[in-house]
Amino acid sequence: MKLVFGLGNPGNKYKNTKHNIGFIVIDEIAQNLGLTFSQTKFKSLYAEGHIGSEKIILIKPQTFMNLSGESIQPWMDYYDLTGEDIVVIYDDMDLPVGKIRLRVQGSAGGHNGMKSIIEQLGTKEFNRIRVGIGRPFPKQTVISHVLSQFPKERIEDMKAAVLKVEDAVKYWLSSHTFQETMNEFNK
Numbered sequence: 001m002k003l004v005f006g007l008g009n010p011g012n013k014y015k016n017t018k019h020n021i022g023f024i025v026i027d028e029i030a031q032n033l034g035l036t037f038s039q040t041k042f043k044s045l046y047a048e049g050h051i052g053s054e055k056i057i058l059i060k061p062q063t064f065m066n067l068s069g070e071s072i073q074p075w076m077d078y079y080d081l082t083g084e085d086i087v088v089i090y091d092d093m094d095l096p097v098g099k100i101r102l103r104v105q106g107s108a109g110g111h112n113g114m115k116s117i118i119e120q121l122g123t124k125e126f127n128r129i130r131v132g133i134g135r136p137f138p139k140q141t142v143i144s145h146v147l148s149q150f151p152k153e154r155i156e157d158m159k160a161a162v163l164k165v166e167d168a169v170k171y172w173l174s175s176h177t178f179q180e181t182m183n184e185f186n187k
Helices: 018-033 069-079 112-121 142-146 152-173 178-185
Strands: 002-006 039-041 044-051 054-061 086-092 100-105 125-132
Touching (some): 002 018, 002 069, 002 152, 018 044, 018 054, 018 125, 018 142, 054 069, 069 112, 086 152, 100 152, 100 178, 112 125, 125 152, 152 178
Parallel strands (some): 002 054, 002 086, 086 125
Antiparallel strands (some): 039 044, 044 054, 100 125
16 A cells, blocks of 8 residues: 655635645646545545555645645654555655656755654655756745746646656656655656
8 A cells, every 4th residue: 555645725716826836746646546525534535446466545635735734744643654564755856847856865955844744754764756847036035936836838837747756656656666766766
């Protein structure tokens, strides 16, 4: 069993914002697998399915970004999983729009959702996929940047990144280690 977490903020106000790229990716995966987020557990919306023989649960924490760990920890405890059994998908300002980066450990890098997860799990060792959202424009605050939608001229780059993350998740779920997945997709 594998858990795939997409980070974001609940509610229509935040839909399609840069900070919600984790939700956007998870929604794309669910749609392509014919799954719907119709169930709730541990302060999350979730959908269950299979890729090959691997059972997966796609999870969208509903705690707001800064408290994401409050949702993720109970899932891991309930299924007695380690960081090798999960992947967290989230936005990263240090990557340009359209770029992704997979890692098996690391710091929060200033991302409050990741700070919450690291704090709750008590470890920095868990699989993650960072999705680029680019840096704020001059004189734009970080908050207004992450809570804004992608500009029209970057939508295609964003969509390409979403599809690449989906491919990476499916690759990982089809009997590859996350290290193998990193080697394949961190090019």
